[in-house]
Structures are given as C-alpha cells and as structure tokens.
Amino acid sequence: MKRQLILEDGTVFIGEAFGGEVEKIGEVVFNTGMTGYQEILSDPSYCGQIVTLTYPLIGNYGINRDDFESINPAIAGFVVKETADFPSNWRNRLSLDDYLKMKNIPGISGIDTRKLTRIIRKTGALKGALCNLNKRVDEVVTQLKATVLPTNQVKQVSTKTAYSSPGRGPRVVLVDYGMKHGILRELTNRGCDVVVVPYNVTAEEVMHYHPDGVMLSNGPGDPKSVRKTLEMIRIIQQEVPLFGICLGHQLFALANGADTDKLKFGHRGSNHPVKDLRTGKVSITSQNHGYTVEMNSIENTDLTVTHTALNDDTIEGLRHKHYPAFTVQYHPEASPGPEDANYLFDEFLRNIEVATTKGEEKCLNAGI
Known part of the structure; x- marks a missing residue:
C-alpha cells in the first residue's frame, strides 16, 4: 500500500506504507543516529513529531523487550529509506512494522530521506502530514498551514x-x-x-x-x-x-x-x-x-x-x-x-x- 508525506511547503514524497493505518500531522524532524531506532521511537521528547532517520536501513535488528525509553511511545510518525523485512538479532521479539502496527504509529519507507533532510536543513523544521494517496495535496497543504501544533506535550x-x-x-x-x-x-x-x-x-x-x-x-x-x-x-x-x-x-x-x-x-x-x-x-x-x-x-x-x-x-x-x-x-x-x-x-x-x-x-x- 502506498502512502504520502506532504510538507507545508508543498513538497510531496510518495512511498510504501508500513506500521499503523492512521493519518497523522506533526512537526517533521530528522535524527542522524546510525542505530537506536527503538529508543528513538519510544523517547517521549519526540511527542507529536514525525521523525526521519537519515541512516538508510532501519529495523535490521528488530524490536526487543529491553531498549524502550517509555512504555507508550508518543511519536506521531516514522520516515525511513528502507525497512528490514527479516530482522536478525538474538534479542529480537518483533519487527519494526509489527511494533508500529501494534502502537498504531504510521510509517513511510522508500522515499529519498537525503532530499527530505536537506529540505529541513535549508528551511527549518516543517509541519507535515502522513496520509493516503487519495488526499489532494493542495487541500492538505492548506490544512497544514492552518494547523497550530499543540503546546501541551x-x-x-x-x-x-x-x-x-x-x-x-x-x-x-x-x-x-x-x-x-x-x-x-x-x-x-x-x-x-x-x-x-x-x-x-x-x-x-x-x-x-x-x-x-x-x-x-x-x-x-x-x-x-x-x-x-x-x-x-x-x-x-x-x-x-x-x-x-x-x-x-x-x-x-x-x-x-x-x-x-x-x-x-x-x-x-x-x-x-x-x-x-x-x-x-x-x-x-x-x-x-x-x-x-x-x-x-x-x-x-x-x-x-x-x-x-x-x-x-x-x-x-x-x-x-x-x-x-x-x-x-x-x-x-x-x-x-x-x-x-x-x-x-x-x-x-x-x-x-x-x-x-x-x-x-x-x-x-x-x-x-
């Protein structure tokens, strides 16, 4: 299934949907860590944000029981270049996709995360929406520009x-x-x-x-x-x-x-x-x-x-x-x-x- 990430400046990224099936709006940011995606997902400091990981392959060692930074993740969405379909690690309990489905967090993969990161570095953090392909871009952009992100995180x-x-x-x-x-x-x-x-x-x-x-x-x-x-x-x-x-x-x-x-x-x-x-x-x-x-x-x-x-x-x-x-x-x-x-x-x-x-x-x- 396809999904799109639409930024408030009108930029559109179309990729593969994974994780939860909900649509989310949040501030789009990026993290440059090469490992630690489980801790990033569960870090409460990402409350309401759509997080882009700049490292290209995410999910290769799965999700384990020990590396959570909170019980209930507050992240709005997850953006990656590629997800690992068959994680391999002795502590692995769930795949990244399974975990995001369980927590109803939408993700998108297969997009140019380098381009997205360069846009954020040039213009600053932007509001974005993870949504289905049937959503009109102009309508979503108008909605994003009118959206005031919550301050009660x-x-x-x-x-x-x-x-x-x-x-x-x-x-x-x-x-x-x-x-x-x-x-x-x-x-x-x-x-x-x-x-x-x-x-x-x-x-x-x-x-x-x-x-x-x-x-x-x-x-x-x-x-x-x-x-x-x-x-x-x-x-x-x-x-x-x-x-x-x-x-x-x-x-x-x-x-x-x-x-x-x-x-x-x-x-x-x-x-x-x-x-x-x-x-x-x-x-x-x-x-x-x-x-x-x-x-x-x-x-x-x-x-x-x-x-x-x-x-x-x-x-x-x-x-x-x-x-x-x-x-x-x-x-x-x-x-x-x-x-x-x-x-x-x-x-x-x-x-x-x-x-x-x-x-x-x-x-x-x-x-x-």
Missing part, C-alpha cells in the same frame, strides 16, 4: 501520579517532564532511592519527600509552555543539589533569568561533540532538542556556561554560581548513543554527598 507524557523506585542510597526526586527510562536506570544503578513526580509538582510537595537531590528530566516541546514549573525550580535549587537534562536544562535557565529560542532544525543524533570549558575535554554526546538557551541571555544571570557545542557554539551546559545546581543540554544517559558523559550522574551524587555532610556538620554544631 509535557502534560501528555508526564506521569500523572508520583511513584517510587526504591533504593538504599540518597533519595532523588525526579521531576518527569517526559523522562527517558535511561535516566531512571542510571540513578537506580547507583543505588538511589528515586521518587518520580509529575511535571506540575510544587516546591512544597517536592520537599515533603525529604529529597537529598532533585533531577529535572528531559521532555518535549517549547520550555516556555511549562512556565508554571519555574517557581518550583527557583525554590528547590536553594534547598538541595539539582541536576537537569535537556528540557530540564532549558527550564533551569529560564528559572534563573536566561532566555531560550528555537533552533532552525534542532540537534538530534548520537554523535554531537561537546566541549567542557572547565577541562577542555570533548565528549561525543547523544542529543535530541529543538530549543536552545540563548548565549547572550546568560550575561546578567547567576549562571555560568560550562559546556558548548563544537558544531554551532550553542550552550550545552550551565552551572549556578551560588548553589550546587548544574544542567546539560545533551543526554548523559545516552540510550541510544555514547556514554562519554555518564560521569555527570556521579558528579550529581558527589554534590549530594557534600551537601549532606555539610547538613550533618551544621546539626552537630547546633547540638541537634
């Missing part, structure tokens, strides 16, 4: 209620803006007692859990669409060590007086070089974001830039000048991607250890 993918992942180590409250399971895995691997809470949690509610530290997770969409969380961040950063990733990084910046802006086509892939300005070390990082913290907005804040992207000099890391709070724009938990930046979780735990020791000394000095 974080609300869609965040947990509705708090839950725990028990451990014997320090208690970390993880604010779920669209959390990848890789973040939770890195914390639990280090023995942390993790409490995952909804995106709209208040500072008072966070402190009721008596955290030793707080993490701000990744998530989809424009950080300015969840401004109500900024007051919580401003209060919490003064109380306990804080670590933010991706959307959490952008929200931390906004909470401290900086500004964010949308990138032309975003950073999405597993091979983005980032320089640590403190050490000069370069890490190869996994990234997935469409917004960035503006460099010129940092000057009159209490924030210091700690990391920058070598490809375009955008901000990739921030640290507070007075509180044990830091954030990164990239994904130190990888999944998919290199684990060069995994040490940041250990740095977060060291901050917690220092803060805990200071708290204990303060109590002793006060005779408590």
